[in-house]
Amino acid sequence: QSALTQPASVSGSPGQSITFSCTGxxxxxxxxxxxxxxxxxxxxxxxxxxxxxxKRPSGVSNRFSGSKSGNTASLTISGLQAEDEADYYCxxxxxxxxxxxxxxxxxxxxx
Amino acid sequence: QLQLxxxxxxxxxxxxxxxxxxxxxxxxxxxxxYWWAWIRQPPGTGLEWIGSxxxxxxxxxxxxxxxxxxxxxxxxxxxxSLILNSVTAADTAVYHCARQVGYGSSSxxxxxxxxxxxxxx
Numbered sequence: 550q551s552a553l554t555q556p557a558s559v560s561g562s563p564g565q566s567i568t569f570s571c572t573g574x575x576x577x578x579x580x581x582x583x584x585x586x587x588x589x590x591x592x593x594x595x596x597x598x599x600x601x602x603x604k605r606p607s608g609v610s611n612r613f614s615g616s617k618s619g620n621t622a623s624l625t626i627s628g629l630q631a632e633d634e635a636d637y638y639c640x641x642x643x644x645x646x647x648x649x650x651x652x653x654x655x656x657x658x659x660x
Numbered sequence: 661q662l663q664l665x666x667x668x669x670x671x672x673x674x675x676x677x678x679x680x681x682x683x684x685x686x687x688x689x690x691x692x693x694y695w696w697a698w699i700r701q702p703p704g705t706g707l708e709w710i711g712s713x714x715x716x717x718x719x720x721x722x723x724x725x726x727x728x729x730x731x732x733x734x735x736x737x738x739x740x741s742l743i744l745n746s747v748t749a750a751d752t753a754v755y756h757c758a759r760q761v762g763y764g765s766s767s768x769x770x771x772x773x774x775x776x777x778x779x780x781x
Contacts, residue, residue, distance in 0.1 A: 595768070
């Protein structure tokens with residue numbers, strides 16, 4: 550099964566809100582509320598930012614929020630900060646055959 | 661504070677076997693709530709889940725890699741390991757180990773920093 554589809558890059562200015570998309574199919578994103586999002590600085594360990602579509606782990610800023618509509622999940626960062634510049638990956642459970650799928654990642658540039 | 665650390669050779673020859681170990685500290689690998697996973701990132705591309713193991717030894721793997729992958733666990737050493745057979749250049753990647761919050765979960769809440777494995781003669 551193919552990876553989830555994410556735009557390669559997005560950019561925004563400090564203070565803005567920005568939304569990342571993650572498009573799957575009715576076999577993965579569309580079927581399960583098991584989408585998560587990760588923030589990844591190159592050379593570091595990825596960090597879980599959102600799980601089960603819209604839940605935030607303890608310690609993650611409430612500037613990060615998640616949602617889902619149909620086969621597309623979204624991550625929104627409000628009040629963009631320079632420190633948010635990183636790669637962001639979505640991930641979804643994809644059923645008993647494919648199990649777990651990641652997206653190709655989106656590079657966020659803070660202008 | 662849970663910590664995961666990958667270890668193993670950084671260079672593997674084509675057609676040979678890649679072998680990595682993840683050592684877990686700051687918590688027990690035998691905690692019933694969690695699975696333990698291997699995830700990789702080839703250069704310039706996204707993350708790819710390889711497979712996961714429960715402390716009892718139950719496993720499940722990505723279909724694209726299942727024929728070449730074995731994940732095992734050693735609870736006495738608080739470690740789990742990855743073996744990938746018949747490697748090619750396409751297996752060159754940074755390999756991460758991670759803690760997975762339940763079977764079938766897409767939530768990996770603790771990760772190792774990753775180790776680069778290059779497949780080259």
